[in-house]
Amino acid sequence: MRSARQLICITATLSALSLGLAACGGDDKKSDSGSDEKSSSTGTKSEPQTWPLTGLQVDGGSAALDHPVLVLKMDNTEASSPQQGLSEADMVVEELVEGGITRLAAFFYSEIPGDVGPVRSVRASDIGIVTPVDGALVTSGGAGVTINRISEAGIKIFNEGSPGFYRESTRVAPYNLFTDMGKVAKAAEDGKDARPDDYLPxxxxxxxxxxxxxxxxxxxxxxxxxxxxxxxxxxxxxxxxxxxxxxxxxxxxxxxxxxxxxxxxxxxxxxxxxxxxxxxxxxxxxxxxxxxxxxxxxxxxxxxxxxxxxxxxxxxxxxxxxxxxxxxxxxxxxxxxxxxx
CATH class of the missing domain: 3.50.90.10 (YerB-like)
Structure with missing residues (x-):
């Protein structure tokens, strides 16, 4: 036979457990609602994982990488033939340069290829092309006035002398500068996984x-x-x-x-x-x-x-x-x- 004191303790314990479970159940319900709202506002769980430069679903993993969007300036004249690496770009922007010709800004993020080029110089036009996604420029260099403007805009530059850059012996300058984008991406890592904003709606x-x-x-x-x-x-x-x-x-x-x-x-x-x-x-x-x-x-x-x-x-x-x-x-x-x- 249990003592009266034991029965009182068991009853009290069961009552406390019942109250605790009810409180936990209430908190769970509130927590679920709160986490949904938080996820929606921060874009962590309620939004689908998509790549910022294509809008395509991420096939496993995350769209937040520890290197910035890399924007490589590529020659777009017959002298550049054959261009290398365009098939792995997420997006390409074609812009006018001097002499009525064009140059390409090839965006790399979801896929990082190996050798890409020919790599050519930057223009002030690139500021408006690159900054919406806080991209870094991969380039052969540029005019002093342009480099100053790009630096003032807070855009990081990787150019000849940076990891990955080399001269292709079978081509003539200035169309012989190439880079291994894997090495550039490694050099651009900052240890902070971050997903850039969508470039397009x-x-x-x-x-x-x-x-x-x-x-x-x-x-x-x-x-x-x-x-x-x-x-x-x-x-x-x-x-x-x-x-x-x-x-x-x-x-x-x-x-x-x-x-x-x-x-x-x-x-x-x-x-x-x-x-x-x-x-x-x-x-x-x-x-x-x-x-x-x-x-x-x-x-x-x-x-x-x-x-x-x-x-x-x-x-x-x-x-x-x-x-x-x-x-x-x-x-x-x-x-x-x-x-x-």
Missing amino acids: WGSEKDLPQGKPAGTITADFGGSHSTNWTFQNGTYVNQNTFAADGDEFPADSVLVLRVEVGDAGYLDPAGNPVPETIFKGEGKAQLFHAGQVVEGTWSKKDLGSALELSTADGDLKIPAGRVWIELVPVDAKGGSVTFGK
Whole structure:
């Protein structure tokens, strides 16, 4: 027989346990709700894991890496042929440089290739291209005035002399500078895993309004270069690429932005004025996807702001995938964009 005192203790203990469980149950419910709200505000659990430069789902692991977005400046003339490494870029931006030719800014983050190049110099235009994702520039160097402006913008530069850079003996200078991007990425590690902001407003095909048929594109930069595209087998194929066979950039979409072009304030070694793309403000936009074009406008409050896209009916979202961005001068500067069925 248990004593009365023992029965009292057991009863008290059971009562305390009952109250404790009830309290825990209440806390669990509150905690679940609170953690959901917290996750939503911080973007840790309630948001899907996607890559910032493509909008594609992360296949295991995390989109937060311990190196910044690496933006490599690549030559885009016949002398660069064959270009190496474009097939592994997340995104490419094509910009006007002196002499009416263009140069590429190839973005690497979700995949880091080995050898990439030819690596060429930076322009002031790159500030507006790189800063929205706090990217680091991989380059051969640049004019003193440009390097100063890029440094003042807080952009880190990796150039010849940094880990990974070398001269390819079978090519002639200045088209023989290459780099091992794996070594550059290692040198860029800061020990802090962080996911950059989305470069573009990502969505899906169902978000797109009805467009016009556009199986071919010609982006004319108003000088001696036009980039031609044809929609084939679900992607846009660059008809006059300098990439090595099998190493072409697989463009799911081509985004054309009409931009103002100013004067960078100095001449190149050949005496040509150096242009500067003004990648802020607003202008016309054309999104080419799945053989159609949707027309709208783009806006960017300042050089470091995210790109916003819209149509007359509202926001314009880009289907997740690999995007080639053409920064084509406005008509007053001689640029033009044409497309056909």
